[in-house]
Amino acid sequence: MITYADACRIINDSRGDAVAVTTMTQTKYWNQVSQEPDLDIGIANAMSKASSVALGLALGKPDRSVLCLDSDGSLLMNFGSLATIAGMAPKNLYHIVFNNGIYAITGGQPVPAPGVQYAKAAEACGYASTYRFDDTESLDSTLPRILASHGPVLIEIIVKGEPQSEGVDQTWESNAKMPLQLRALRKRLTGTDDWFSGGPYI
Amino acid sequence: MYEALMAEPSITIVPVSREGEAIPVAAGLFVAGQNPVISIQNAGLYEAGDALRGLALGIGLPLVMFIGYRGHNRKGDTPDSAATFLEPFLHMWRVDYFVVESNHDLDRVPVAFERAAKTNQPVAVAIGTEYAKTEDSGDQSKGIKE
Numbered sequence: 001m002i003t004y005a006d007a008c009r010i011i012n013d014s015r016g017d018a019v020a021v022t023t024m025t026q027t028k029y030w031n032q033v034s035q036e037p038d039l040d041i042g043i044a045n046a047m048s049k050a051s052s053v054a055l056g057l058a059l060g061k062p063d064r065s066v067l068c069l070d071s072d073g074s075l076l077m078n079f080g081s082l083a084t085i086a087g088m089a090p091k092n093l094y095h096i097v098f099n100n101g102i103y104a105i106t107g108g109q110p111v112p113a114p115g116v117q118y119a120k121a122a123e124a125c126g127y128a129s130t131y132r133f134d135d136t137e138s139l140d141s142t143l144p145r146i147l148a149s150h151g152p153v154l155i156e157i158i159v160k161g162e163p164q165s166e167g168v169d170q171t172w173e174s175n176a177k178m179p180l181q182l183r184a185l186r187k188r189l190t191g192t193d194d195w196f197s198g199g200p201y202i
Numbered sequence: 203m204y205e206a207l208m209a210e211p212s213i214t215i216v217p218v219s220r221e222g223e224a225i226p227v228a229a230g231l232f233v234a235g236q237n238p239v240i241s242i243q244n245a246g247l248y249e250a251g252d253a254l255r256g257l258a259l260g261i262g263l264p265l266v267m268f269i270g271y272r273g274h275n276r277k278g279d280t281p282d283s284a285a286t287f288l289e290p291f292l293h294m295w296r297v298d299y300f301v302v303e304s305n306h307d308l309d310r311v312p313v314a315f316e317r318a319a320k321t322n323q324p325v326a327v328a329i330g331t332e333y334a335k336t337e338d339s340g341d342q343s344k345g346i347k348e
Binding site for chain 2: 084
């Protein structure tokens with residue numbers, strides 16, 4: 001069993017200048033270690049779509065590594081994205097699935113099938129390589145080599161679930177964060193600042 | 203249409219497993235500096251509701267969405283609820299849209315792109331079922347250039 005904090009620290013150590021797309025509990029821990037907020041997107045207001053946003057980014061910027069810090073509950077809701085990613089086969093996409101077996105954000109209910117092996121599913125879909133880690137030392141020693149290999153790679157990390165009793169507090173401020181992050185990232189990746197306000201939040 | 207898109211070297215097709223992926227993939231492509239559009243059917247747009255809410259309307263994404271208007275015909279009288287709900291659906295989500303039923307309507311497509319860019323919002327182009335059956339739809343480039 002690996003903690004969210006250790007997993008995010010280890011991933012961040014090997015990040016380089018990769019874009020990081022996060023969702024759910026991963027976002028909270030990633031934000032504590034990331035030193036490149038302009039290269040981060042927390043997908044907080046679109047259920048399960050971190051892997052799909054990451055695919056678009058990877059295809060649009062093939063010279064830039066893209067990390068997707070996904071979760072088992074989210075991936076179950078967007079399971080077809082495994083096949084979509086495998087079909088496009090972006091060499092720069094690293095799909096990291098935090099597997100805790102529960103829906104932490106809504107209070108800790110178990111996912112429908114806690115025994116799903118996401119690395120095997122990704123392998124069956126056609127990912128270039130897949131890995132599954134349940135101890136910190138193996139993840140720490142192996143991840144740099146994995147992130148130097150070509151994608152698409154799926155890295156399943158078994159983590160201890162952390163049910164959140166307070167649920168999701170959606171505010172105007174928190175909902176404005178994602179569109180602002182996306183604009184900052186587009187500016188960073190393209191060098192142009194041409195995406196102005198639009199939508200209900202900004 | 204799919205074959206025509208495949209044959210166009212300036213266009214890269216990203217086939218998705220479900221329509222709910224199309225909008226977030228397009229959002230990622232746009233953030234990376236590309237110029238995405240999506241092409242899905244009306245029933246698929248309903249399936250993509252939360253993605254439309256969060257990653258198009260919610261972030262202010264200037265995205266043109268080509269929507270197959272399955273079941274629509276100019277005479278009305280369709281038994282297909284995928285058709286009867288499309289325009290009420292777009293109204294409910296406050297999505298601007300244009301209906302293209304023949305090549306004579308194709309001048310609405312650049313208007314849709316202008317609208318999306320100007321408003322930073324998704325704009326739909328609903329392609330009527332009869333478009334594929336009309337006599338003047340054989341030359342797909344004709345209407346665009348006119």
